[in-house]
Amino acid sequence: MYYRKETNKIDEVCLLAGKIMLQSGAETYRVEDTMMRMARSFGGNDPQCYVTPTGIIFSLHGAEKTKLLRITKRTTNLNKVIIVNNISRSISKGNISAEEAYKTLRQIEEGNPEYPxxxxxxxxxxxxxxxxxxxxxxxxxxxxxxxxxxxxxxxxxxxxxxxxxxxxxxxxxxxxxxxxxxxxxxxxxxxxxxxxxxxxxxxxxxxxxxxxxxxxxxxxxxxxxxxxxxxxxxxxxxxxxxxxxxxxxx
Structure with a gap:
């Protein structure tokens, strides 16, 4: 039960990071690369990710429990892309847990770090x-x-x-x-x-x-x-x- 809960949290972290980047104007290959790095850092077994401008398909363990996320709104906010990249680097170094990463990403999504x-x-x-x-x-x-x-x-x-x-x-x-x-x-x-x-x-x-x-x-x-x-x-x-x-x- 704990393993399933932890897996779901890692899925949510990777999908939320990809969503923020894609909605903020990041390139498709950058979104895929970031999500894959985060999944492997959390111990993902053969993670798979397919990103288009309007959607994300992601699986932490190969074809098991594949998730789909629809993207309907895209703007340009490179500041958010930079912040998510920094979180990804912290995850790769083992400096932040999945729970902490998810809370931080939620703050980025709900916040509005834009110029007046x-x-x-x-x-x-x-x-x-x-x-x-x-x-x-x-x-x-x-x-x-x-x-x-x-x-x-x-x-x-x-x-x-x-x-x-x-x-x-x-x-x-x-x-x-x-x-x-x-x-x-x-x-x-x-x-x-x-x-x-x-x-x-x-x-x-x-x-x-x-x-x-x-x-x-x-x-x-x-x-x-x-x-x-x-x-x-x-x-x-x-x-x-x-x-x-x-x-x-x-």
Whole structure:
């Protein structure tokens, strides 16, 4: 009875660690590797793990008592990925028990170790402004790109929470960016329309998703790599569609 209880706790620890990492933007191969290392450190006999962007299949002892965990929401929070990696290293060194690891992981899952909203939006604005300079834009358009990029990213955040419809928030955010860019040009605040639009949409571009897709493909995870690549392509299509509609209107 004690063995079964301990086995269930190890299963829960590995699955929870994989869930947090996958929901926080970690690569598929990294999630599998972390779960396998944790299982072996706890004495798992032939652990098996199969991870896709939408689910985790895990067994601590081969095909015995295989468990499935569904993943429905994915964001980008690399801080959580780093914390789980540190817990995995502590487990490998024998510095933490399964019970302690589970409690810590639950705190990470329920907590929200993110930057405040105003810092996130300010970072998007700064990235947009200096992206314009990187694209050989003029300093006279820096303020326009700064404001529009921040407004577009704010729109993305709140619409994603409100609508919870994949790709639609990106589409509306890019549509707002296009409309604001034309407005700033019309009132004389902005000067180079193309550079303002390109730099303002940079915070919306799924750069991490594209990187993870390539890394998963290189690691041999073809299903995950192709699915993430398709998601990144559709996100890019939604962004470009919003800008294209603005160009067609004006």
């Amino acid at each position: 909203m105003f810092i996130t939006i300010a970072s998007a604005s700064i990235a947009s402004g200096f992206s314009l300079i990187m694209f050989n834009g003029g300093w006279n358009d820096f303020l326009s790109s700064f404001i529009i990029g921040g407004a577009g990213f704010t729109c993305l955040i709140y619409l994603d929470r409100l609508l919870n419809i994949k790709f639609f928030a990106e589409f509306l955010a890019s549509l707002l960016i296009g409309l604001m860019s034309y407005f700033f040009i019309h009132i004389g605040v902005g000067h180079d329309l193309s550079n303002i639009i390109i730099s303002s949409v940079m915070p919306l571009v799924p750069g991490l998703l594209i990187t993870n897709a390539v890394r998963d493909l290189m690691a041999g995870h073809l299903v995950s790599g192709l699915s993430k690549g398709a998601e990144a392509s559709l996100t890019a299509f939604a962004i470009s569609s919003g800008i294209a509609i603005v160009f067609s209107l004006f």
